[in-house]
Amino acid sequence: MRILIITDAYYPSRAACAVRMKVIAEVLRTFGHDVQVLACDTSLVSAPIGYQWPDYVHFFHVAEMGEKTVVNRLRNNLSGSMGAVKAANELGDFDAVFVTSPPLLMTRAAAKIAKRKNARLIFDVRDIWPDVAYEMGSFTPGSIYGRVFSRIANSAYDAASLITTVSPGKAEKIRARLKVDTSYKVEIIANGLDLNFVEQECDPAVEERFELDEGPICTYIGNIGLAQGLGRLLDLAKSRPDVRFLVFGDGAEKASLEARAEKEAIANVRFCGLLDSQGVYTVLRHSAVSFVPLVNSNLSDSVPTKMFEAIGCGCPVLLAAQGDSVRILDDLKLGIAAAPEDFDQLRAALDRLVDEPFSAERVAVARKRVAESYSRQSEAEKLAILIDEICRR
Structure with missing residues (x-):
């Protein structure tokens, strides 16, 4: 046809x-x-x-x-x-x-x-x-x-x-x-998950440029717009000054977020610009947490693609969402979800993901499952x- x-x-x-x-x-x-x-x-x-x-x-x-x-x-x-x-x-x-x-x-x-x-x-x-x-x-x-x-x-x-x-x-x-x-x-x-995505190799230039061996790192990669509610990332960064927060992407809210980070002297947040596919793979392979947010719980039928890419790279997910995406994360068992409006739960989830990392066996099982089933x-x-x-x- x-x-x-x-x-x-x-x-x-x-x-x-x-x-x-x-x-x-x-x-x-x-x-x-x-x-x-x-x-x-x-x-x-x-x-x-x-x-x-x-x-x-x-x-x-x-x-x-x-x-x-x-x-x-x-x-x-x-x-x-x-x-x-x-x-x-x-x-x-x-x-x-x-x-x-x-x-x-x-x-x-x-x-x-x-x-x-x-x-x-x-x-x-x-x-x-x-x-x-x-x-x-x-x-x-x-x-x-x-x-x-x-x-x-x-x-x-x-x-x-x-x-x-x-x-x-x-x-x-x-x-x-x-x-x-x-x-x-x-x-x-x-x-x-695009299976071709996880068949890449890490880019040494990206590792060096963003000092990816200096952690722990919480990463956001994607559009920086209204639907993402990235103000929560700045709130989390203020609460965990020992964690590096790297933000990759562009969008309508980027300038206002950068201005807020500067005004409030949130020094552990870095806005890093755009990455190609290999760069995304490299960053996720080195991150302790991938932050995957939606602006509110009303978007309960949305399933952000970035969640699959993170788990495919073995990077645990902090999911700020409710509904369909939470059920998938529960199945893959490599991350924690909390309502976008509940900062205390999000903060507790971040603490747990950073301070109590998943075992290598758990990560391997999740990577295999996302490739086979999603x-x-x-x-x-x-x-x-x-x-x-x-x-x-």
């Missing part, structure tokens, strides 16, 4: 979405399908010098986001939708169009492309919009943004032949929004079978 994947981010971007889509595309190709990928050109911002992408990957231009206001986000997303439609016109016909969200507006482009090419539409939901915006307090159901995004989401649910999502909680929410006789369309294709590759194989089924109906 010919399958078109439409995504906001793709390799060489290190965004969780980019990694998810890269694994899906590669697995679908191993099944013998002709896979073409359309992605925003912002994916190339951190590309290595001289990087040449595969000929089945195509990048289209989007307006720069700049400050992440609602207006700028809409402008960026609308330009991406138009760019995707234009780029798809040059790629011929398809049997299936697979689109991942957010951004939700990209689904409008995908539905239009699928209709033009008489293809099945597959809607991959990583975060449920606008629900996640309500949960973070960004806007309310009665607002114009809430009404518009709800209409777009419902239209995509109706148009899709298959709806995939990443956790049981999200699947339950989506089914509740569908017509009773279409809930069968929802399937879970979970987030997980890999992106096995989930992508499940997706390949589902796509084959819906296209042959």
